[in-house]
Amino acid sequence: MDYLYFAIRRLLQAVLVMFVISLIGFSIQDNLGDPLRELVGQSVSESERDALRDRMGLNDPFLTQYGRFMYKAVQGDLGNSYFFKKPALEVIAAKFPATLELVIGASLLIIFFAIPLGVYCAINPKGWFSKFIMGFSIVGISVPVFLTAIFSIYVFSVELGWMPSFGRGETSGILGWQSGFLTVDGLVHLVLPSISLASIMMPLFIRLIRSEMMEILQLDYIRFAWAKGLMPARVWFLHAFKNTLLPVITVGGVQIGTMLAYTILTESVFQWPGMGFLFLEAVNRVDTPLIIAYIIVVGLIFVVTNTVVDLVYTWVNPTVKLVGSK
Amino acid sequence: MALLEVNKLEVQFPLGRKTLQAIHGISFALEEGERLGIVGESGAGKSVAAFSILNLLSKPGRISAGEVVFEGQVISEFSRAQMRHIRGNRISMIFQDPMMTLNPVLTIGTQMSECLKTHRNISNSEAREISISKLRDVMIPSPENRMDSYPHELSGGMRQRVVIAIALLSDPSIIIADEPTTALDVTIQAEIMALMLELCKNNNVGLVLITHDLAVVSQVTERIIVMYAGRIVEEGLTHDVITNPKHPYTRGLIKALPQENLPGTRLNQIRGSMPALDAIPAGCSFNPRCDFADGECHKDVPALVGSETHRAACVHIDRIPAFQNAGDAK
Numbered sequence: 001m002d003y004l005y006f007a008i009r010r011l012l013q014a015v016l017v018m019f020v021i022s023l024i025g026f027s028i029q030d031n032l033g034d035p036l037r038e039l040v041g042q043s044v045s046e047s048e049r050d051a052l053r054d055r056m057g058l059n060d061p062f063l064t065q066y067g068r069f070m071y072k073a074v075q076g077d078l079g080n081s082y083f084f085k086k087p088a089l090e091v092i093a094a095k096f097p098a099t100l101e102l103v104i105g106a107s108l109l110i111i112f113f114a115i116p117l118g119v120y121c122a123i124n125p126k127g128w129f130s131k132f133i134m135g136f137s138i139v140g141i142s143v144p145v146f147l148t149a150i151f152s153i154y155v156f157s158v159e160l161g162w163m164p165s166f167g168r169g170e171t172s173g174i175l176g177w178q179s180g181f182l183t184v185d186g187l188v189h190l191v192l193p194s195i196s197l198a199s200i201m202m203p204l205f206i207r208l209i210r211s212e213m214m215e216i217l218q219l220d221y222i223r224f225a226w227a228k229g230l231m232p233a234r235v236w237f238l239h240a241f242k243n244t245l246l247p248v249i250t251v252g253g254v255q256i257g258t259m260l261a262y263t264i265l266t267e268s269v270f271q272w273p274g275m276g277f278l279f280l281e282a283v284n285r286v287d288t289p290l291i292i293a294y295i296i297v298v299g300l301i302f303v304v305t306n307t308v309v310d311l312v313y314t315w316v317n318p319t320v321k322l323v324g325s326k
Numbered sequence: 327m328a329l330l331e332v333n334k335l336e337v338q339f340p341l342g343r344k345t346l347q348a349i350h351g352i353s354f355a356l357e358e359g360e361r362l363g364i365v366g367e368s369g370a371g372k373s374v375a376a377f378s379i380l381n382l383l384s385k386p387g388r389i390s391a392g393e394v395v396f397e398g399q400v401i402s403e404f405s406r407a408q409m410r411h412i413r414g415n416r417i418s419m420i421f422q423d424p425m426m427t428l429n430p431v432l433t434i435g436t437q438m439s440e441c442l443k444t445h446r447n448i449s450n451s452e453a454r455e456i457s458i459s460k461l462r463d464v465m466i467p468s469p470e471n472r473m474d475s476y477p478h479e480l481s482g483g484m485r486q487r488v489v490i491a492i493a494l495l496s497d498p499s500i501i502i503a504d505e506p507t508t509a510l511d512v513t514i515q516a517e518i519m520a521l522m523l524e525l526c527k528n529n530n531v532g533l534v535l536i537t538h539d540l541a542v543v544s545q546v547t548e549r550i551i552v553m554y555a556g557r558i559v560e561e562g563l564t565h566d567v568i569t570n571p572k573h574p575y576t577r578g579l580i581k582a583l584p585q586e587n588l589p590g591t592r593l594n595q596i597r598g599s600m601p602a603l604d605a606i607p608a609g610c611s612f613n614p615r616c617d618f619a620d621g622e623c624h625k626d627v628p629a630l631v632g633s634e635t636h637r638a639a640c641v642h643i644d645r646i647p648a649f650q651n652a653g654d655a656k
Contacts, residue, residue: 218384220426227382227421228441228492229413232406242431318476319430 007311014307021299022073025292026066078296079289083282088293092275096297097179098168099263099274105194106259110202118209119244123236125214134210137203145262149196149269156192164189166271197266201255208251213244246317253309257302327398328355329532330379330417330500335392335402337371337378339603346603348374350556350627351392356500359530361523363547363564365537365579369600371556372536376502378402379534380413397499415445418493420503420522424485424510428477434461434488435473441495460491464521483514490522500532507542519546540583544568552576555601555611557627562636570649572638574616577649610640618642 044052053059057068072079081088121130157165168189179186216222217240225239264276271277275294282290337349348371356362364372377383379394381402394402401412413419421427429437438457442448448456454473461469464487477485486506493501506522507515523546526533537543543550543564550567552560552575560573571577578596585591598615601607607614609624616623620642628639640646 220421220423221429223382223384224419224421224427224489225429227380227413227419228444229410229415230440230444231410234440234444239429239432243429246431317431319478 003314006314010307010310014303017303018296018300021303022070022296023066025295025299026069027062029288029292073296078293081282081287081290081293083285083287083290088289089297091290092278092293092297095273095275095278098272099260099267099276101179101190102193102197102263102266102272102274103256103259105190106197106201107256109194109198110205114202114205114209118206119213119236119241121206121210122213122217122240122244125210133206137206140199140203143199145196145200145265146269148199149193149266152192152196153269163192165192168273193266193270193272196269197259197262200262201259204255205248205252209244209248212247213240216240216243242316246313249309249313249316253306256305257298260298260301329358329360329397330356330534331395332375332379333393333395335375335378335394336390337374337383337387338390339387341386344604347390348387348556348603349378352551352553352556352558353392354551354558354561356532356534358499359526359532360549361526361533361535361547363535363537363543363550364553365540365543365550366553367538367579367600369555369603370553372553373504375553376419376504376534376536379502380417380419381409382413382419411445414441414492414498415496416498417500417502418496418498420486420489420493420501420506422505422508424482424489427489428485430477432476433473434475434477434480438473438488438492438495441492445496456495457491460494461488463494463525464488464491466491482510483518486510486514486518487521490518490525494525494529494531497529498531500534501526502534502536504536505538506535508537508539515542522546540568540579552579555606556603557611558630558639559612560638561630562632566636570636572632572636572643572646572649573612573640574618574646575612576638578615618646 050059057065060068069079076089078088080086081091084091117133121133124130152163153165156163168186222235222240225235230239260276263272263274264279266272267274267276268280275297279291279294281287282294331353332355333353334351335349335353336347336351339346339348352371352375354362364375366372374383374387378387378389381389381394381404383389389402392402393400396412396417401409404412428434435454435457438460439450439453442453442456443450458469458473461472466472466484466487472480472488477488480488490506501522503522507518510518519542522533525531533547535543535547547564549562550564551558552567552573554575560567560571560576567576568580571580575596578594581594582596584593596615601611601614607624609626610616610619610628613619613623618640622641628641630637630639631643632638
């Protein structure tokens with residue numbers, strides 16, 4: 001019952017955050033330049049432009065515009081893209097699978113490499129391999145994503161010719177979802193972009209897991225676990241790792257959101273037809289409805305992942321005090 | 327042969343260029359079902375001595391000389407795999423702070439059953455049954471429900487009872503308890519100590535009790551060892567040592583206790599403090615704090631002299647006047 005109460009509270013908070021995001025997203029639209037310049041050609045006179053502005057409601061007071069926007073937004077209508085002449089949400093939805101698959105690819109890389117490496121470095125902090133991993137991770141953190149991306153294209157696509165340098169490759173549709181996961185070509189195209197996107201988070205997670213776990217391995221309950229005569233695997237992977245996971249889940253949830261932001265860089269280097277690439281184009285074209293829609297969609301993803309992380313964290317950690325519960 | 331023998335044990339902590347020696351050749355023995363107390367101030371090396379028995383020294387500590395013999399086997403030279411069969415099975419440990427000893431994210435039941443299942447080939451339901459019966463032994467109310475509790479749902483006293491139950495799970499022959507009541511409320515301390523004493527007596531379990539609490543040690547143990555700066559300075563039958571301490575350090579410890587019949591007077595204290603591990607004075611390491619110290623005390627480390635039942639490491643053992651506690655004098 002406590003958990004249900006907590007979950008409902010948490011969801012209400014999420015709605016509030018979404019409201020604030022929409023307000024901020026909408027209020028920047030006046031500062032992005034004149035959408036009419038992109039919408040109509042040079043030949044249209046100033047009076048015609050004014051008439052058009054009036055018709056589009058761009059001259060109304062801010063609150064009226066925002067009210068109109070919200071009224072439509074709650075019905076799932078975030079306005080029409082000026083450039084595509086289609087609903088902005090529809091345009092974004094078409095690009096969403098590409099971005100999601102890129103984030104999933106990078107997340108899988110992080111999970112399958114960061115966890116074993118982090119745990120290994122915590123258990124053997126003085127081994128040469130651990131020192132190598134730690135040194136290498138500093139490099140990984142320091143090098144910006146676009147540089148990793150360009151460098152990997154140069155080495156693996158241009159010089160070695162092993163990997164494709166741009167695009168998603170062949171995709172196949174299932175249930176209206178254009179997926180690159182199901183074809184060999186699609187998977188091959190996913191490799192370099194996923195590595196580039198993962199490169200910034202991977203070292204962070206390795207170091208986080210390592211330092212958290214090293215700290216936990218010093219604690220009394222781990223010493224007590226050894227004193228019980230348990231097998232090393234059980235002490236490391238159950239007693240220590242389960243406690244290590246708690247902070248990692250928290251940071252991980254935030255980082256998934258950050259990773260979405262980094263997709264803008266990765267996607268533009270690899271010409272990946274995803275949301276980030278779309279967003280950059282929208283900014284260049286002053287496609288205001290599309291920009292606002294992107295901000296709201298990304299905000300929504302942030303809020304949803306963080307809410308899910310909070311709910312999972314509470315579920316994994318028995319000692320967490322549920323806010324507001326008696 | 328004694329059940330457990332510690333022979334000339336030395337423990338070192340190599341730290342970069344210098345090496346700190348925490349234990350300087352201590353020897354003691356524990357008979358089956360015997361209860362032995364190890365007392366001393368913080369830093370005397372009593373916990374290090376306890377942890378070195380099961381080779382659980384925190385890094386970079388290591389046994390640099392001497393041996394630990396258990397049931398005739400030199401367990402200080404055992405491999406890790408061999409040592410696992412001793413730990414938690416033949417020799418158990420109880421730690422100081424019950425708030426920190428149990429894993430916060432695992433249920434009591436998990437933490438109990440895993441210990442049994444590591445050492446015996448039994449089913450989950452058997453392990454659960456044994457665990458519940460041990461929880462009942464340590465007087466935990468409704469043990470069936472407690473199996474599914476997490477440690478944070480129990481009070482400190484209850485948690486220490488759970489830890490004691492875990493220590494008793496495999497019917498060990500020795501329990502090493504490192505300050506088991508220090509972190510608890512005074513009222514709970516007595517309960518826990520009485521419980522441990524009873525369980526050890528009933529199951530014929532040997533007990534090595536590490537504490538700085540002389541009152542506890544005099545109630546529970548049959549023999550005591552007094553440690554100072556990594557050495558044994560006095561040992562003997564508990565009654566003899568407490569009523570007639572020979573070493574000036576032991577006397578200081580006993581005099582420092584509040585006297586029931588002298589309320590309102592200042593407590594005696596031993597002047598100075600325990601030397602750091604890298605600054606132990608030559609000769610008798612207690613000499614800077616001792617009222618009886620002279621030139622002779624700075625020469626050699628004194629050997630233990632006296633009988634099997636009571637001996638002390640002091641060169642002036644015959645010269646020092648008979649012990650008189652301030653309370654007894656009045």
